[in-house]
Amino acid sequence: MGVLQDFEKRLEGAVEGFFARAFRSGLQPLELAKAVQRYAEDHQHVTADGVVVPNVYRVQVSEKDHERLSTFGASLPRELGEVVVNTAADRGWSLRGPVKIRVEASEQVRVGRYQLAGRVEAVGDAPARSRPATAAGSAPGGAERSSDDRAAIDRTMVVGAVPRAQVQLRVVSGVPATSEPVTGSRFVIGRLPSCGLTLDDTTVSREHAALVRRGDAWWVVDLGSTNGTKVNGRRAAEQPVSLGDRLELGDVVLELVGG
Numbered sequence: 001m002g003v004l005q006d007f008e009k010r011l012e013g014a015v016e017g018f019f020a021r022a023f024r025s026g027l028q029p030l031e032l033a034k035a036v037q038r039y040a041e042d043h044q045h046v047t048a049d050g051v052v053v054p055n056v057y058r059v060q061v062s063e064k065d066h067e068r069l070s071t072f073g074a075s076l077p078r079e080l081g082e083v084v085v086n087t088a089a090d091r092g093w094s095l096r097g098p099v100k101i102r103v104e105a106s107e108q109v110r111v112g113r114y115q116l117a118g119r120v121e122a123v124g125d126a127p128a129r130s131r132p133a134t135a136a137g138s139a140p141g142g143a144e145r146s147s148d149d150r151a152a153i154d155r156t157m158v159v160g161a162v163p164r165a166q167v168q169l170r171v172v173s174g175v176p177a178t179s180e181p182v183t184g185s186r187f188v189i190g191r192l193p194s195c196g197l198t199l200d201d202t203t204v205s206r207e208h209a210a211l212v213r214r215g216d217a218w219w220v221v222d223l224g225s226t227n228g229t230k231v232n233g234r235r236a237a238e239q240p241v242s243l244g245d246r247l248e249l250g251d252v253v254l255e256l257v258g259g
Helices: 003-012 029-042 063-072 075-091 148-154
Strands: 045-047 050-052 056-061 099-105 114-119 157-159 167-173 179-181 186-190 209-214 217-222 229-231 238-241 246-249 252-258
Touching (some): 003 029, 003 075, 029 056, 029 075, 029 114, 050 209, 056 063, 056 075, 063 075, 063 099, 063 148, 075 099, 075 157, 099 148, 217 229
Parallel strands (some): 056 099
Antiparallel strands (some): 045 050, 099 157, 167 179, 186 209, 217 238, 229 246, 246 252
């Protein structure tokens, strides 16, 4: 099942009579799902870690559409976040941090329209302050909402995290035996003490190679080393690797094992 079809199916279950009642006209949740997916695709950044896309999004809609969409409560921003996470996994994009989605009402947006902004917010960055929603907690006419779930649409929903390492690099030969968990989305191997795995061997370059997370896969990328990088005995400038693969960096042999 595709990402958008899966989004629709899950969201339908959030509100009884989804198609029969509330959303015959006006701004559709599926439009917003397509919008965040398209925004990510249009704002790719090619880096040494692969293709990075925004992980923080703010969606602004009209007050009338906001009231209708609030029927879904926290389910809508959460499911929009899942669209970003699942699309990134499908297409091999990298996310520098958890996906954060906020849906707000704005007097500047017309009924049936939306405004969307996004950015990359890496883990460890200081989070930006969110603008307060203009219609938070109140329905048209100033009546108080009686359901916390309705107000939840205004909360920033955090979906998914940067994949945690489930692999380790084990030294097979060339230097004293050791193993190191692979952490982050770019793990550098080389002679420098600042590397994730430091190999004290003259055949290994200062920053020899890196393991880079792309979607659900790990890739090995040679960093312009003097003696090159091999995967299972074959020269490799850049290629995906799996558990059990052996990496040769100069005279040092490493094995990718489970964490």
